[in-house]
Amino acid sequence: MxxxxxxxxxxxxxxxxxxxxxxxxxxxxxxxxxxxxxxxxxxxxxxxxxxxxxxxxxxxxxVNELVALAHGGLALIPDKNFTLLDCGARDVKFVKVRNRKVRGMDWNTECGAFTGQVIELLARYFDMDASAPPASTGRLPVVCGVLGMTAMFDRIAQGAPHEVAFSEFLRGIAFNCQTLVGRPDVLYLSGGLCMNNTFVNSFSCEVRPLGRFVLLDGLLRATDPAQDH
Known part of the structure:
Protein backbone atom coordinates (compact mmCIF):
# COMPACT_ATOMS: atom_id res chain seq x y z
CA MET A 1 0.00 0.00 0.00
CA VAL A 63 20.61 35.99 4.95
CA ASN A 64 23.74 36.93 6.87
CA GLU A 65 23.18 36.80 10.64
CA LEU A 66 24.26 40.41 11.18
CA VAL A 67 21.90 41.57 8.44
CA ALA A 68 19.05 39.57 9.98
CA LEU A 69 19.88 40.96 13.42
CA ALA A 70 19.85 44.53 12.11
CA HIS A 71 16.51 44.05 10.37
CA GLY A 72 15.09 42.42 13.49
CA GLY A 73 16.19 45.33 15.65
CA LEU A 74 14.66 47.86 13.27
CA ALA A 75 11.43 45.87 13.22
CA LEU A 76 11.11 45.57 17.01
CA ILE A 77 12.82 48.63 18.51
CA PRO A 78 11.17 52.05 18.03
CA ASP A 79 14.18 54.08 19.24
CA LYS A 80 16.04 56.26 16.74
CA ASN A 81 19.35 55.17 18.26
CA PHE A 82 20.05 51.80 19.84
CA THR A 83 22.57 49.03 20.36
CA LEU A 84 21.42 45.43 20.01
CA LEU A 85 23.49 42.47 21.22
CA ASP A 86 22.79 38.84 20.35
CA CYS A 87 24.36 36.19 22.60
CA GLY A 88 24.33 32.92 20.72
CA ALA A 89 25.55 29.45 21.53
CA ARG A 90 28.93 29.93 19.83
CA ASP A 91 29.44 33.69 19.43
CA VAL A 92 28.19 37.16 20.26
CA LYS A 93 27.23 39.74 17.65
CA PHE A 94 25.87 43.27 17.69
CA VAL A 95 24.53 46.11 15.60
CA LYS A 96 24.53 49.85 16.30
CA VAL A 97 21.77 52.00 14.81
CA ARG A 98 21.83 55.80 14.65
CA ASN A 99 18.89 57.78 13.24
CA ARG A 100 17.33 54.46 12.16
CA LYS A 101 20.37 53.66 10.00
CA VAL A 102 22.85 50.88 10.72
CA ARG A 103 26.17 52.54 11.60
CA GLY A 104 28.10 49.54 12.87
CA MET A 105 27.95 45.77 13.18
CA ASP A 106 30.38 43.05 14.16
CA TRP A 107 30.71 39.76 15.95
CA ASN A 108 33.23 38.10 18.17
CA THR A 109 33.93 34.38 18.00
CA GLU A 110 36.88 34.55 20.41
CA CYS A 111 35.79 36.46 23.52
CA GLY A 112 32.30 35.13 22.95
CA ALA A 113 33.31 31.59 22.03
CA PHE A 114 30.61 29.12 23.05
CA THR A 115 29.21 31.60 25.58
CA GLY A 116 25.60 30.43 25.35
CA GLN A 117 26.43 26.74 25.30
CA VAL A 118 28.75 26.95 28.31
CA ILE A 119 26.29 28.99 30.39
CA GLU A 120 23.46 26.58 29.59
CA LEU A 121 25.57 23.52 30.43
CA LEU A 122 26.85 25.02 33.69
CA ALA A 123 23.37 26.11 34.77
CA ARG A 124 22.14 22.55 34.27
CA TYR A 125 25.17 21.02 35.95
CA PHE A 126 24.79 23.16 39.07
CA ASP A 127 20.97 23.10 38.92
CA MET A 128 21.00 26.89 39.06
CA ASP A 129 17.82 28.94 39.27
CA ALA A 130 17.90 31.22 36.22
CA SER A 131 15.63 33.71 37.99
CA ALA A 132 17.96 34.12 40.97
CA PRO A 133 19.85 37.41 41.42
CA PRO A 134 23.65 37.36 41.01
CA ALA A 135 25.28 35.83 44.09
CA SER A 136 28.39 38.02 43.89
CA THR A 137 29.42 41.50 42.80
CA GLY A 138 32.83 40.25 41.70
CA ARG A 139 33.73 39.03 38.24
CA LEU A 140 36.18 36.63 36.69
CA PRO A 141 38.57 37.80 33.94
CA VAL A 142 36.78 35.77 31.28
CA VAL A 143 38.60 35.49 27.94
CA CYS A 144 36.02 33.16 26.43
CA GLY A 145 33.34 30.77 27.57
CA VAL A 146 35.63 27.74 27.68
CA LEU A 147 38.56 29.40 29.48
CA GLY A 148 36.13 31.20 31.76
CA MET A 149 34.72 27.85 32.81
CA THR A 150 38.24 26.77 33.80
CA ALA A 151 38.68 29.90 35.91
CA MET A 152 35.30 29.29 37.53
CA PHE A 153 36.22 25.76 38.59
CA ASP A 154 39.52 27.10 39.95
CA ARG A 155 37.48 29.45 42.17
CA ILE A 156 35.40 26.52 43.41
CA ALA A 157 38.57 24.53 44.13
CA GLN A 158 39.77 27.49 46.21
CA GLY A 159 36.64 27.23 48.36
CA ALA A 160 34.16 29.61 46.71
CA PRO A 161 30.53 28.37 46.68
CA HIS A 162 29.48 27.33 43.20
CA GLU A 163 26.73 29.99 43.17
CA VAL A 164 29.35 32.69 43.76
CA ALA A 165 31.80 31.30 41.19
CA PHE A 166 29.06 30.95 38.58
CA SER A 167 27.84 34.49 39.26
CA GLU A 168 31.38 35.85 38.85
CA PHE A 169 31.68 33.93 35.59
CA LEU A 170 28.44 35.49 34.29
CA ARG A 171 29.54 38.97 35.33
CA GLY A 172 32.81 38.46 33.47
CA ILE A 173 30.92 37.48 30.31
CA ALA A 174 28.59 40.48 30.71
CA PHE A 175 31.56 42.84 31.19
CA ASN A 176 33.15 41.55 27.98
CA CYS A 177 29.89 41.98 26.08
CA GLN A 178 29.47 45.57 27.29
CA THR A 179 33.05 46.39 26.33
CA LEU A 180 32.56 44.85 22.89
CA VAL A 181 29.60 47.12 22.10
CA GLY A 182 31.08 50.31 23.56
CA ARG A 183 29.38 50.28 27.00
CA PRO A 184 26.05 51.96 26.14
CA ASP A 185 23.66 53.14 28.85
CA VAL A 186 20.87 50.98 27.41
CA LEU A 187 21.45 47.62 25.74
CA TYR A 188 18.88 45.54 23.88
CA LEU A 189 19.50 41.81 24.21
CA SER A 190 18.59 39.01 21.82
CA GLY A 191 18.92 35.24 22.15
CA GLY A 192 18.27 32.45 24.59
CA LEU A 193 20.09 34.19 27.43
CA CYS A 194 17.23 36.71 27.55
CA MET A 195 15.48 34.05 29.62
CA ASN A 196 18.31 33.91 32.16
CA ASN A 197 17.63 36.71 34.63
CA THR A 198 20.87 36.03 36.46
CA PHE A 199 22.79 36.81 33.26
CA VAL A 200 20.62 39.83 32.40
CA ASN A 201 21.18 41.27 35.89
CA SER A 202 24.94 40.79 35.58
CA PHE A 203 25.22 43.85 33.30
CA SER A 204 25.99 47.24 34.80
CA CYS A 205 23.75 49.04 32.27
CA GLU A 206 20.01 48.85 31.62
CA VAL A 207 19.21 45.70 29.63
CA ARG A 208 16.01 45.30 27.61
CA PRO A 209 15.52 41.66 26.55
CA LEU A 210 13.77 41.05 23.22
CA GLY A 211 13.57 37.26 23.30
CA ARG A 212 14.71 34.50 20.99
CA PHE A 213 12.92 35.35 17.73
CA VAL A 214 14.66 38.61 16.78
CA LEU A 215 16.45 37.07 13.80
CA LEU A 216 13.17 35.57 12.56
CA ASP A 217 11.63 39.04 12.67
CA GLY A 218 14.70 40.17 10.76
CA LEU A 219 14.14 37.51 8.10
CA LEU A 220 10.54 38.65 7.72
CA ARG A 221 11.64 42.24 7.23
CA ALA A 222 14.58 41.39 4.96
CA THR A 223 12.60 39.15 2.60
CA ASP A 224 9.29 41.06 2.45
CA PRO A 225 9.36 43.66 -0.35
CA ALA A 226 6.41 45.43 1.29
CA GLN A 227 8.54 46.30 4.31
CA ASP A 228 10.10 49.74 4.50
CA HIS A 229 13.84 49.08 4.55
Whole structure:
Protein backbone atom coordinates (compact mmCIF):
# COMPACT_ATOMS: atom_id res chain seq x y z
CA MET A 1 0.00 0.00 0.00
CA UNK A 2 1.34 3.41 -0.94
CA UNK A 3 1.46 5.83 1.96
CA UNK A 4 0.21 9.37 1.28
CA UNK A 5 3.02 11.88 0.89
CA UNK A 6 3.60 14.23 3.78
CA UNK A 7 3.03 17.85 2.83
CA UNK A 8 5.95 20.17 3.44
CA UNK A 9 5.78 23.25 5.62
CA UNK A 10 7.17 26.47 4.18
CA UNK A 11 9.24 28.11 6.89
CA UNK A 12 11.66 30.86 7.76
CA UNK A 13 14.55 29.44 9.74
CA UNK A 14 17.10 30.74 12.23
CA UNK A 15 19.24 27.63 12.60
CA UNK A 16 21.95 28.02 15.20
CA UNK A 17 24.40 25.58 16.70
CA UNK A 18 22.10 24.21 19.41
CA UNK A 19 18.58 25.31 18.57
CA UNK A 20 16.54 26.21 15.50
CA UNK A 21 13.88 28.90 15.60
CA UNK A 22 11.12 28.21 13.08
CA UNK A 23 8.47 30.55 11.63
CA UNK A 24 5.67 28.82 9.70
CA UNK A 25 4.82 31.08 6.79
CA UNK A 26 1.23 29.91 6.40
CA UNK A 27 0.12 30.41 9.99
CA UNK A 28 2.73 32.64 11.61
CA UNK A 29 3.23 30.02 14.31
CA UNK A 30 6.70 29.85 15.83
CA UNK A 31 8.56 27.25 17.79
CA UNK A 32 12.02 26.29 18.97
CA UNK A 33 13.41 22.83 18.25
CA UNK A 34 16.86 21.22 18.47
CA UNK A 35 18.94 22.19 15.44
CA UNK A 36 19.77 18.53 14.88
CA UNK A 37 16.11 17.86 14.02
CA UNK A 38 16.35 20.26 11.08
CA UNK A 39 19.72 18.89 10.02
CA UNK A 40 18.52 15.28 10.09
CA UNK A 41 15.22 15.87 8.28
CA UNK A 42 15.67 18.75 5.81
CA UNK A 43 13.15 17.21 3.39
CA UNK A 44 10.29 17.90 5.80
CA UNK A 45 10.45 21.63 5.11
CA UNK A 46 10.61 24.13 2.30
CA UNK A 47 13.00 26.72 3.70
CA UNK A 48 12.07 30.02 2.05
CA UNK A 49 14.85 31.91 3.84
CA UNK A 50 17.34 31.06 6.55
CA UNK A 51 19.99 32.60 8.74
CA UNK A 52 22.28 31.22 11.42
CA UNK A 53 25.35 29.02 11.60
CA UNK A 54 23.51 26.09 9.99
CA UNK A 55 21.52 28.18 7.51
CA UNK A 56 22.60 26.15 4.50
CA UNK A 57 19.82 23.58 4.95
CA UNK A 58 18.55 23.76 1.37
CA UNK A 59 17.43 27.33 1.93
CA UNK A 60 16.12 29.21 -1.09
CA UNK A 61 17.58 32.43 0.33
CA UNK A 62 20.34 32.81 2.89
CA VAL A 63 20.61 35.99 4.95
CA ASN A 64 23.74 36.93 6.87
CA GLU A 65 23.18 36.80 10.64
CA LEU A 66 24.26 40.41 11.18
CA VAL A 67 21.90 41.57 8.44
CA ALA A 68 19.05 39.57 9.98
CA LEU A 69 19.88 40.96 13.42
CA ALA A 70 19.85 44.53 12.11
CA HIS A 71 16.51 44.05 10.37
CA GLY A 72 15.09 42.42 13.49
CA GLY A 73 16.19 45.33 15.65
CA LEU A 74 14.66 47.86 13.27
CA ALA A 75 11.43 45.87 13.22
CA LEU A 76 11.11 45.57 17.01
CA ILE A 77 12.82 48.63 18.51
CA PRO A 78 11.17 52.05 18.03
CA ASP A 79 14.18 54.08 19.24
CA LYS A 80 16.04 56.26 16.74
CA ASN A 81 19.35 55.17 18.26
CA PHE A 82 20.05 51.80 19.84
CA THR A 83 22.57 49.03 20.36
CA LEU A 84 21.42 45.43 20.01
CA LEU A 85 23.49 42.47 21.22
CA ASP A 86 22.79 38.84 20.35
CA CYS A 87 24.36 36.19 22.60
CA GLY A 88 24.33 32.92 20.72
CA ALA A 89 25.55 29.45 21.53
CA ARG A 90 28.93 29.93 19.83
CA ASP A 91 29.44 33.69 19.43
CA VAL A 92 28.19 37.16 20.26
CA LYS A 93 27.23 39.74 17.65
CA PHE A 94 25.87 43.27 17.69
CA VAL A 95 24.53 46.11 15.60
CA LYS A 96 24.53 49.85 16.30
CA VAL A 97 21.77 52.00 14.81
CA ARG A 98 21.83 55.80 14.65
CA ASN A 99 18.89 57.78 13.24
CA ARG A 100 17.33 54.46 12.16
CA LYS A 101 20.37 53.66 10.00
CA VAL A 102 22.85 50.88 10.72
CA ARG A 103 26.17 52.54 11.60
CA GLY A 104 28.10 49.54 12.87
CA MET A 105 27.95 45.77 13.18
CA ASP A 106 30.38 43.05 14.16
CA TRP A 107 30.71 39.76 15.95
CA ASN A 108 33.23 38.10 18.17
CA THR A 109 33.93 34.38 18.00
CA GLU A 110 36.88 34.55 20.41
CA CYS A 111 35.79 36.46 23.52
CA GLY A 112 32.30 35.13 22.95
CA ALA A 113 33.31 31.59 22.03
CA PHE A 114 30.61 29.12 23.05
CA THR A 115 29.21 31.60 25.58
CA GLY A 116 25.60 30.43 25.35
CA GLN A 117 26.43 26.74 25.30
CA VAL A 118 28.75 26.95 28.31
CA ILE A 119 26.29 28.99 30.39
CA GLU A 120 23.46 26.58 29.59
CA LEU A 121 25.57 23.52 30.43
CA LEU A 122 26.85 25.02 33.69
CA ALA A 123 23.37 26.11 34.77
CA ARG A 124 22.14 22.55 34.27
CA TYR A 125 25.17 21.02 35.95
CA PHE A 126 24.79 23.16 39.07
CA ASP A 127 20.97 23.10 38.92
CA MET A 128 21.00 26.89 39.06
CA ASP A 129 17.82 28.94 39.27
CA ALA A 130 17.90 31.22 36.22
CA SER A 131 15.63 33.71 37.99
CA ALA A 132 17.96 34.12 40.97
CA PRO A 133 19.85 37.41 41.42
CA PRO A 134 23.65 37.36 41.01
CA ALA A 135 25.28 35.83 44.09
CA SER A 136 28.39 38.02 43.89
CA THR A 137 29.42 41.50 42.80
CA GLY A 138 32.83 40.25 41.70
CA ARG A 139 33.73 39.03 38.24
CA LEU A 140 36.18 36.63 36.69
CA PRO A 141 38.57 37.80 33.94
CA VAL A 142 36.78 35.77 31.28
CA VAL A 143 38.60 35.49 27.94
CA CYS A 144 36.02 33.16 26.43
CA GLY A 145 33.34 30.77 27.57
CA VAL A 146 35.63 27.74 27.68
CA LEU A 147 38.56 29.40 29.48
CA GLY A 148 36.13 31.20 31.76
CA MET A 149 34.72 27.85 32.81
CA THR A 150 38.24 26.77 33.80
CA ALA A 151 38.68 29.90 35.91
CA MET A 152 35.30 29.29 37.53
CA PHE A 153 36.22 25.76 38.59
CA ASP A 154 39.52 27.10 39.95
CA ARG A 155 37.48 29.45 42.17
CA ILE A 156 35.40 26.52 43.41
CA ALA A 157 38.57 24.53 44.13
CA GLN A 158 39.77 27.49 46.21
CA GLY A 159 36.64 27.23 48.36
CA ALA A 160 34.16 29.61 46.71
CA PRO A 161 30.53 28.37 46.68
CA HIS A 162 29.48 27.33 43.20
CA GLU A 163 26.73 29.99 43.17
CA VAL A 164 29.35 32.69 43.76
CA ALA A 165 31.80 31.30 41.19
CA PHE A 166 29.06 30.95 38.58
CA SER A 167 27.84 34.49 39.26
CA GLU A 168 31.38 35.85 38.85
CA PHE A 169 31.68 33.93 35.59
CA LEU A 170 28.44 35.49 34.29
CA ARG A 171 29.54 38.97 35.33
CA GLY A 172 32.81 38.46 33.47
CA ILE A 173 30.92 37.48 30.31
CA ALA A 174 28.59 40.48 30.71
CA PHE A 175 31.56 42.84 31.19
CA ASN A 176 33.15 41.55 27.98
CA CYS A 177 29.89 41.98 26.08
CA GLN A 178 29.47 45.57 27.29
CA THR A 179 33.05 46.39 26.33
CA LEU A 180 32.56 44.85 22.89
CA VAL A 181 29.60 47.12 22.10
CA GLY A 182 31.08 50.31 23.56
CA ARG A 183 29.38 50.28 27.00
CA PRO A 184 26.05 51.96 26.14
CA ASP A 185 23.66 53.14 28.85
CA VAL A 186 20.87 50.98 27.41
CA LEU A 187 21.45 47.62 25.74
CA TYR A 188 18.88 45.54 23.88
CA LEU A 189 19.50 41.81 24.21
CA SER A 190 18.59 39.01 21.82
CA GLY A 191 18.92 35.24 22.15
CA GLY A 192 18.27 32.45 24.59
CA LEU A 193 20.09 34.19 27.43
CA CYS A 194 17.23 36.71 27.55
CA MET A 195 15.48 34.05 29.62
CA ASN A 196 18.31 33.91 32.16
CA ASN A 197 17.63 36.71 34.63
CA THR A 198 20.87 36.03 36.46
CA PHE A 199 22.79 36.81 33.26
CA VAL A 200 20.62 39.83 32.40
CA ASN A 201 21.18 41.27 35.89
CA SER A 202 24.94 40.79 35.58
CA PHE A 203 25.22 43.85 33.30
CA SER A 204 25.99 47.24 34.80
CA CYS A 205 23.75 49.04 32.27
CA GLU A 206 20.01 48.85 31.62
CA VAL A 207 19.21 45.70 29.63
CA ARG A 208 16.01 45.30 27.61
CA PRO A 209 15.52 41.66 26.55
CA LEU A 210 13.77 41.05 23.22
CA GLY A 211 13.57 37.26 23.30
CA ARG A 212 14.71 34.50 20.99
CA PHE A 213 12.92 35.35 17.73
CA VAL A 214 14.66 38.61 16.78
CA LEU A 215 16.45 37.07 13.80
CA LEU A 216 13.17 35.57 12.56
CA ASP A 217 11.63 39.04 12.67
CA GLY A 218 14.70 40.17 10.76
CA LEU A 219 14.14 37.51 8.10
CA LEU A 220 10.54 38.65 7.72
CA ARG A 221 11.64 42.24 7.23
CA ALA A 222 14.58 41.39 4.96
CA THR A 223 12.60 39.15 2.60
CA ASP A 224 9.29 41.06 2.45
CA PRO A 225 9.36 43.66 -0.35
CA ALA A 226 6.41 45.43 1.29
CA GLN A 227 8.54 46.30 4.31
CA ASP A 228 10.10 49.74 4.50
CA HIS A 229 13.84 49.08 4.55
Missing amino acids: TMPSRSKHTILLDCGTSYAKVHYCGTGRRRIIPARDIMRHPDRYTVAAATGHNAGVRAQTR
